[in-house]
Amino acid sequence: MFEVGSTLDLELLRTFQVVAQSGSLAATAEVRHRTLSAISMQMKRLETELDVRLLERGPRGVTLTASGELLLREAQALLRAHDTLVSRFSRERLSGRVRLGIPEDYARELLDDTLPQFMARHPGILLDVTTDTSGRLARGLRARRLDLAVVLDHAAGLEGGETLWHPTPVWAGPAQGALHQEAIVPLAVHPAECPYRQLAADALDAAQRPWRAIFTSTSIHAVEKAIETGMAIGVLDRERVTGAMRALDENDGLPALRRCVARLHFARTIAAASQPAVEALAELLRQRLSGRGPWQWDALSARSPG
Template structure:
């Protein structure tokens, strides 16, 4: 039997590889792991030699994974999660740290109602802080280091390196009894400018030259849905949020088709080493459960 099939991978080298892939530089990863850059570089080189393939390359945006490295990244995260979970269960030391999680309000019900209570039940020593906001605001807060991880749509603020979760299905929504012609200026109920669906709708209307005006603007999804149900305005909603008091609008009302977005999971680059296992555990749970929506 060959050496490749019998020799074990170095778990600490895998930790360093995962950290470099997340932070983008050897220097940042070395600082996080309290090692020298040369020590981390040597770990990565030994790992590449062990697997006989290149895992990381240096580019204009720092260190990025090769196709082989990207494939290893997911497997390495899962292996480390399983290993650390086993150690925690046997030793009695569970995950600790602080996790700051952000999500759009549209999806808060299924996340807050099911996943977050399950997560805290498994990891009672973790301090969890969850917030809702628009995807654009969440992306900026993640980049500023205010959040540990987010679920966000890929518009209007696009982040690189997200884990795909599902594709959205936005539709034009109006009251069940609403009647309007293509010549009428469109009365809209909208979220603020950072909302992906506002961006999609305004972009689609501009492409066909359709006039519109904002009758109602709110950060509350429930308030926007109420404005639609009452006949006050038209809005863009996820198809599965249509209520019996609403109907989907389209070509008959002179409205263009809407492109979907991709919901993605993004990790922050300023998560402390002490909190990272807890952050990653929540990310794995979100990926496992929310990824099924696709």
């Protein structure tokens, strides 16, 4: 039982944070350089001290209980405050390598401000950034080619993650014309493993509307140009609909699109030397993206004085 005046071991909270991020006691043991039994004992000790169940153990790993989710938020804030205080007085700079994956559709917004600011704050960190479809980013996480990624929806079976914001995908067509009324709907899309491509395919298939991908590109700008010039229609974030396009919906005879979620995912194992750097970048992404996404941050920045 946790009593007034008692103190929690920060190392227990650090281990708990890694367990929450990885969803695996075995992966945590590798990251924390301890045995599996030691990690298990630490988690049992933490649960005993707090007198609450924090983890649900299953065949595919561990998940957080409601109390665990609450503790994770509080523990992250406490550890951030602690580490900031220590670094401020120790003159110790973060170092290590962080391999970040971001969807192509959001690269420009993140590169405009967030990532350059991170590099300026932490010149000792080597940042490697990859842009790709969410499905391929998910594979990169599982193959340990990435440490951290922003991924749309449950790409390629990737589960868990921290919800950052809810994108607003819409049908987009050229400002003039009625391509959406054609017998076989012409689409401009990213390659397979793109959530927006899947949204379009699922909606049209469910409505029994034939479709064909007549333009496929890994570049969001190329997809946008194909829509603007009247080659095809596509699914874009509402904020990407330009003056040369128009948003389409059920009133135009197109099926509704299901909701989409952007989540922050960590690799199941992260090199111990890079863990503080990875968490530092994750925290900046949370600050900038949680609840609003990159578009709303840009709007807020434009309105703020100075």
